[in-house]
Amino acid sequence: MVDEDRGSLPYRLVHGEALVAAAAWAMGEAGVDLVDVTVPWHVVADSGRALVLHDPLCPMTPPDFIASCVRTAAARDVVVVGVRPVTDTVKQVVDGRLGATIDRDGLAAICSPVVLPARVVAALDGRPVTDFVALVDQLRSSAGVALVEAPPSARRAETDEDLRVLEALTEPR
Numbered sequence: 001m002v003d004e005d006r007g008s009l010p011y012r013l014v015h016g017e018a019l020v021a022a023a024a025w026a027m028g029e030a031g032v033d034l035v036d037v038t039v040p041w042h043v044v045a046d047s048g049r050a051l052v053l054h055d056p057l058c059p060m061t062p063p064d065f066i067a068s069c070v071r072t073a074a075a076r077d078v079v080v081v082g083v084r085p086v087t088d089t090v091k092q093v094v095d096g097r098l099g100a101t102i103d104r105d106g107l108a109a110i111c112s113p114v115v116l117p118a119r120v121v122a123a124l125d126g127r128p129v130t131d132f133v134a135l136v137d138q139l140r141s142s143a144g145v146a147l148v149e150a151p152p153s154a155r156r157a158e159t160d161e162d163l164r165v166l167e168a169l170t171e172p173r
Helices: 019-029 041-045 063-076 118-123 132-140 160-169
Strands: 051-053 079-085 090-094 097-102 108-116 145-149
Touching (some): 019 063, 063 079, 063 108, 108 132, 132 145
Parallel strands (some): 079 145
Antiparallel strands (some): 051 108, 079 108
16 A cells, blocks of 8 residues: 555545545455555565555555456566546647647556566565656566556545545445
8 A cells, every 4th residue: 555645635535434444445355465664675575476556546446456457467477557548638738838639549547556566576676666657657668567447436536526526436336
């Protein structure tokens, strides 16, 4: 569970639970063992196991999706990254002026999880960076990376409005 550099938002509520608690529950339901940040990195690296990084700002990522990403990382020996399609209009900025519209079909928004297979974990010098975009950029050059479309409920919440949308999208029936 990665809550560093995310401010207080991971401790806001979604369906009456802290985002970090909802995300931890999903990891447990997916069969992923949580690792406390106090565990020395060499213990994690030497474990021979994949490392699943889950962003509590994506608290409603379904456990079955997380488990599927773990299976894919193990079967294909690649880093697996949950992504959502980009729906906003994205523009180039040239010399401080708006330029051409960028084709969204070539873009993806990183969400959760990011699964590092055991080979990648063992090769890291230390804990991976907590910025998932920077991490994926870093790993693209040294490890295979598979982007897997995450379900809408895995969307990232960065504002209170995002949380309201996420709650409406995942309202228990």
